């Protein structure tokens with residue numbers, strides 16, 4: 001089962017807590033994902049993502065593609081993930097990160113806590129750099145990355161399409177070993 005392969009993250013301040021995702025979290029992860037998809041600015045993914053689909057997704061992920069969730073007093077209100085950026089071995093140390101917070105919990109510092117936790121866990125998984133691929137118009141995604149010192153690399157034009165429209169994607173990066 002996927003949960004046993006991923007390290008437990010350090011807890012963040014009470015009452016919120018970041019921990020490795022389990023299949024029991026699949027429905028909440030899917031609901032938070034689908035809510036962000038409906039915003040039209042967060043991802044190219046299309047929903048819906050129900051518990052069964054997200055359970056298969058969790059179980060297919062490798063040791064170096066972990067998923068974590070953030071609990072607060074109301075239950076799961078966010079999830080985060082790392083995944084290898086490329087299949088090429090010389091980019092083994094580069095991960096793409098993902099952070100999603102339920103809309104009802106935005107603006108409380110939870111996204112920042114989850115990204116801080118990813119930054120602290122990534123080197124232990126062999127990653128030396130985190131990359132974020134942020135769609136145009138995603139002010140929250142850009143602000144979150146910038147708040148943690150990510151550098152804007154540039155913008156891919158017409159990099160994918162959502163609802164039939166071509167969309168630009170801005171690349172953000174944070175080197176975990178070199179200060180730049």
Ligand SMILES: CC(C)(COP(=O)(O)OP(=O)(O)OC[C@H]1O[C@@H](n2cnc3c(N)ncnc32)[C@H](O)[C@@H]1OP(=O)(O)O)[C@@H](O)C(=O)NCCC(=O)NCCS
Pocket residue numbers: 036041042043097098099100101102105106107108109110111112113132133134138139140141143144145147
């Ligand atoms: C991006 C996201 C995770 C931010 O979560 P959050 O819990 O609201 O963020 P935080 O409260 O921790 O804020 C982190 C920083 O970003 C800023 N920020 C967050 N949302 C913002 C917005 N919509 N506009 C401007 N700034 C914003 C905060 O002011 C804060 O900056 P600071 O540390 O300098 O004060 C959330 O909006 C979300 O889930 N969006 C959908 C998924 C997504 O786009 N993820 C990013 C790409 S993986």
